Amino acid sequence: MSAHEAPVPDPPDKQEQLDPVRDHAEGTHLTTNTGTRIDDTDNSLRAGERGPTLMEDFHFREKITHFDHERIPERVVHARGAGAYGHFRPYASLAEFTKADFLQDPERSTPVFVRFSTVAGSRGSADTVRDVRGFATKFYTREGNYDLVGNNFPVFFVQDAIKFPDFVHAVKPEPPNEIPQAQSAHDTFWDFVSLQPESLHTVMWLMSDRALPRSYRMMQGFGVHTFRLVNEHGQGTFVKFHWKPLLGTHSLVWDECQKVAGRDPDYNRRDLWDAIDQGDFPEYELGVQLVPQEDEFRFDFDLLDATKIIPEEIVPVRPVGRMVLDRNPDNYFAETEQVAFHTAHVVPGIDFTNDPLLQGRNFSYLDTQLIRLGGPNFQQLPVNRPVAETRNNQRDGYGQHRIHPGQSSYAPNSLGGGCPMLADPDAGAYVHHQERVDGARIRRRSDSFADHYGQATLFWNSMSGWEREHIVAAYRFELGKVVDRTVRRRTVEQLGHIDIGLAAAVAEGIGVPAPEGPPAENHGRRSAALSLANRATNRADSAATRRVAVLAADGVSGGHVTALRRALAEAGAIVEVLGPHDGELGTADGGRLGVDRAMNTMTSVLYDAVCVPGGAASVAALAGDGLARHYVAEAFKHGKCVAALDDGADLLRRVGLPGVRLAGPGDEVVHDRGVVTGAGTAVAAGDFVTPLIEAIAAHRHFDRDADQIAA
Known part of the structure; x- marks a missing residue:
């Protein structure tokens, strides 16, 4: 059969290809790399119980040698x-x-x-x-x-x-x-x-x-x-x-x-x-x-x-x-x-x-x-091996895993029947795209590469208000770590070519003069796809896999926790009850509630939302706990969803969330900039759940006045 006629076989699935090299230890005995069984891997072979270690201890030498050579050079970049x-x-x-x-x-x-x-x-x-x-x-x-x-x-x-x-x-x-x-x-x-x-x-x-x-x-x-x-x-x-x-x-x-x-x-x-x-x-x-x-x-x-x-x-x-x-x-x-x-x-x-x-x-x-x-x-190496067959004359070298029978390792050859043979371009061979290339050998870049500011300005123009605030804050943080003030000034001058307002805001934060002279012209172009705030191009309609911390103490409303767990789980969220200690809590109705984690082992930054169920005793205990208050304050400061049912809103009031309206008497549910509060009856009816899931799915709510929050 000619190379042109040879069909391309369906390769094995990658996981099937990996199965033979997966090494499961269940039911096996400890051995050396050569297969010799070992009965003790805690003690070196020595001359007497307190004597010197003997060089003939092949297990010790192999174990230490392998350990000493386990590390390979890490990637220069992308190491982690x-x-x-x-x-x-x-x-x-x-x-x-x-x-x-x-x-x-x-x-x-x-x-x-x-x-x-x-x-x-x-x-x-x-x-x-x-x-x-x-x-x-x-x-x-x-x-x-x-x-x-x-x-x-x-x-x-x-x-x-x-x-x-x-x-x-x-x-x-x-x-x-x-x-x-x-x-x-x-x-x-x-x-x-x-x-x-x-x-x-x-x-x-x-x-x-x-x-x-x-x-x-x-x-x-x-x-x-x-x-x-x-x-x-x-x-x-x-x-x-x-x-x-x-x-x-x-x-x-x-x-x-x-x-x-x-x-x-x-x-x-x-x-x-x-x-x-x-x-x-x-x-x-x-x-x-x-x-x-x-x-x-x-x-x-x-x-x-x-x-x-x-x-x-x-x-x-x-x-x-x-x-x-x-x-x-x-x-x-x-x-x-x-x-x-x-x-x-x-x-x-x-x-x-x-x-x-x-x-x-x-x-x-x-x-x-x-x-x-x-x-x-x-x-x-198994993870790198193609599922397609590989055949070539590239032999030997470090780490060669294959045994190549036959006397020919070159092309063309007749001793190996001409194999591996060349493939016809019509039978799947790689053919480079043909393109005429002319030019003098020269170390110079095309003038078409010379605009270094236009698209940086496009990016800046495309940002929402809160995204711009974050960018300015980032420049201030980063450049604020620079010791050489000449470098600070030169960077701000470069920012002036992007947007003079950006340059002035950064300059003010790092203590250097704003650029002098006429500002660079801002072309005014925008691209909606560049902004994380653009919901048309960046979907935010699901709470799936979001992590929600439910804060509870003894006396918590078990019904609230159960209802929140059920509703959020149905939306695909991951709910964890955090208590003052691990183990169990007593509920307001005399029941027991399991705690997933103690509050002091976690932190609000590891969650996407913080919820506070009702229960007067529970809320009172949490209000007296600085760590619990910090959970709420920090989540609010970072723009996350914060929610509370019945008495739980009292904890939010104790923290003090500026400019946000919380549910009061007569309010079933209030949703204000990602803060959702309401009556316990609303969660059972589903009226509380819909805005809660919407607030979590929106990811962040940066339309809050959070600067005065101490967190």
């Missing part, structure tokens, strides 16, 4: 991550634009592995730092692995990969003292930014709440670069990839992030793991922005510039498929740590453009995997 398996299915065939097999048949599911990550910090840093987040997806397709290596920002800090080492060196801890960890709030980063204006657009995203995701399940992803789709006829179409979470895109606030980092540095990783473990599988929609090749130069920016977006008002995002993550890894090191992504892992129908940042990444990703994973055979 979380991963999950799942599957992707297209909505319809995209054959008009691409011949990529996994985008053809809506009946076919493609297995995936996704790794989310922070960028700047080491493996031991916290999840909730102000940072870009990685969103890398490995598609195990029938034609080989395709890696969509993205971030939760659609733009990057530099235009050319030759600047990438400079950017990373600037944002990493400073050389003299390896401080600060996982922060951009220091001199070297802002020195770089103030001298490299192409970074300003991405820095605007970094200073926004986009850099503080509530959850990996509520975080967008972007391919960043402009790629190229190629169909069966060799016709190319420019494409930008978007991942959109079906739970909506939601963020934390900065004060909350810093507190979460102390209470639970694994906050985002734990959230992803727990959601999948509980069957609340994260879902994302894949969308594409498609640009015909003949329209390459119709924009006022360069499609090859990774510091620019295509505004969705100009080219809408077309939904093309859905991804569901439904399985946690079995072993963090073997899977999440050893998974290797590479922007050049493509399949027929997906190709590159001349984006200078992308071209450099295509070199860098392979280079870093070679040293991090010990050599050229890292693709044979």
Whole structure:
């Protein structure tokens, strides 16, 4: 049978492929790596009970040696991550634009592995730092692995990969003292930014709440670069990839992030793991922005510039498929740590453009995997193995897992029957898109890359009032950590090219002069898709998987707690009763109520809402407890839903929530800016539940006067 006629076999499912290498310890005996059984692993072999350890103790030597060599180099960037398996299915065939097999048949599911990550910090840093987040997806397709290596920002800090080492060196801890960890709030980063204006657009995203995701399940992803789709006829179409979470895109606030980092540095990783473990599988929609090749130069920016977006008002995002993550890894090191992504892992129908940042990444990703994973055979590690068959003449090297019989390891050959043979382009071989390239060898960037301020201004113009307040506060915090005041002033001068009001507000907060001279002209353009406050583009209609703290003490209304649990559980929320102590509480009617956690082991920043049921004795006890009052005050300050039934509103009054109306005599339910109060009878009738769920689903309520709250 010729190569042209050879059919492409259906590959095994990725989980079936992994089954043979899953090593379950149940019912087995402890052995050395060579299989010798061991009867004692607590004591070294020694000469007498108090004598010296003997070199002949092979078990001790093997155990210690393996321990001493367990660590591999961590990723230079994206070191701290979380991963999950799942599957992707297209909505319809995209054959008009691409011949990529996994985008053809809506009946076919493609297995995936996704790794989310922070960028700047080491493996031991916290999840909730102000940072870009990685969103890398490995598609195990029938034609080989395709890696969509993205971030939760659609733009990057530099235009050319030759600047990438400079950017990373600037944002990493400073050389003299390896401080600060996982922060951009220091001199070297802002020195770089103030001298490299192409970074300003991405820095605007970094200073926004986009850099503080509530959850990996509520975080967008972007391919960043402009790629190229190629169909069966060799016709190319420019494409930008978007991942959109079906739970909506939601963020934390900065004060909350810093507190979460102390209470639970694994906050985002734990959230992803727990959601999948509980069957609340994260879902994302894949969308594409498609640009015909003949329209390459119709924009006022360069499609090859990774510091620019295509505004969705100009080219809408077309939904093309859905991804569901439904399985946690079995072993963090073997899977999440050893998974290797590479922007050049493509399949027929997906190709590159001349984006200078992308071209450099295509070199860098392979280079870093070679040293991090010990050599050229890292693709044979189970998590990296394609489900498609692999056959080539690339033999030997560190970590070779395969035994290659036969005497030929070259092409062409006759001794091996000409195998592995070359594939015909019509039989699934990868064929690069043909494009004429002319030009002198020159170290110079195109003038079409020269506008470093226009899209940063677009982002600023698109923000709501509270988003702008958060951005100004972020600049003030970050630049307030910069010791060199020249760097502060130079950065503010750069902000003046984006928006003079932004520059003046930041300057006032960090004690430097506002820019002098005429302000830069603001072009006035906006893009609704950029704002988290835009509910038309960012859905917020579900309380599913939101975490709700119910505060209770002895004498609580058991009926209220039961009704709240039932109603919120039906909406998909996760309810936990927090008490002054663990164990059980006595209810107002003489019953017993189990406590899920003691209040002092948790904190409001680990929840999306705080509810206070009725019960005079319970509310009185909570009102006298500073920690309980802090739960309510802090949740209110962070814009979260706060709710109370009957006497529970007295706790809210004790805290003092400025400008918010609470239910009084004659009021069944009052919903005021995310604070829901009412009578206990209303929850049983459902009248309390609807506004409560709406308030939780809205995520945050920043139309409050919360500055005077001490929390």
